[in-house]
Amino acid sequence: DLIDYISKNQFEYDLIILIGYLYYPVVMSIPLLKIPFVIVPTFHAEPPFRLPIYKQIYLNHYIYSFNAPEELAVYESYTNQRAKDYFLIGTYVEDHFNSNQDFISNSNTIQLLTIGRIEPAKGYPELFQDYHEWKNLSHRTDVNLKCLGSVFSMDISKEKEILFSGYVSEGEKISEIQKSYLLINPSAYESFSISIMESWLQEKPVLVNANSSVMKGHCIRSQGGLYYSDKVSFQRMLEYLLENENLKVRLGKNGRKYVLANFSKEVIRTKLNQMVNKLLG
Missing domain, CATH: 3.40.1260 (Hypothetical Protein Ychn; Chain: A,)
Incomplete structure (x- = not known):
């Protein structure tokens, strides 16, 4: 019709x-x-x-x-x-940035965040495996991974070390971004990626799947994030961001400037x- x-x-x-x-x-x-x-x-x-x-x-x-x-x-x-x-x-992309607030809810825990549908096509099985291997190698107990979004066609019952919040409101999503250290987007299939823009607006760096040429291009143009292509580069890029607080801050600020200049x-x-x-x- x-x-x-x-x-x-x-x-x-x-x-x-x-x-x-x-x-x-x-x-x-x-x-x-x-x-x-x-x-x-x-x-x-x-x-x-x-x-x-x-x-x-x-x-x-x-x-x-x-x-x-x-x-x-x-x-x-x-x-x-x-x-x-x-x-x-x-x-x-809506700008909810507030530089006058302190959003660190637990200084003893570093939160890594993902946003969006949790399904195989979005690269989550590979991310979970890479994350578990990194945790086993690094022995870090101060880092957690939280995934915002509904679960599709995946069994997550065995993912004990990962937090799943399900679908959340816009306000809750922004709050979780503000509390996070960085955002990870494991998808190889993106035509834009609103989630990395939302994270950059909160001055948070991103770590993305290099097989998404769009997200890799955003990271290169913005100088706001890093990218990985396999489990080794995932582990090394994540370690590099966690060990370099100054770099993390600089990448986040670069990302915000990029979004405001191109997508306000x-x-x-x-x-x-x-x-x-x-x-x-």
């Missing part, structure tokens, strides 16, 4: 924005559109993007809005097409206005 509605009523609108490359309504609507439209695809290097239908649908003469330069690179490498007309915009409300509004003006001009 949605596709029929778009086909029949599209001329009542000036512009259509299609979000999410993966989904049926987006894929099936594109060939029907005769008015200006822009695709916000959130492409990432995941197996579904290799299905032939996506290469057939996402042609390079369409207009795209990418979240990061690495997303553009994924599009061009997966489809063997060079994008002709596109925007690099990203996503606005004002910056995103300006980019969106420029995009709409060009599409309707």
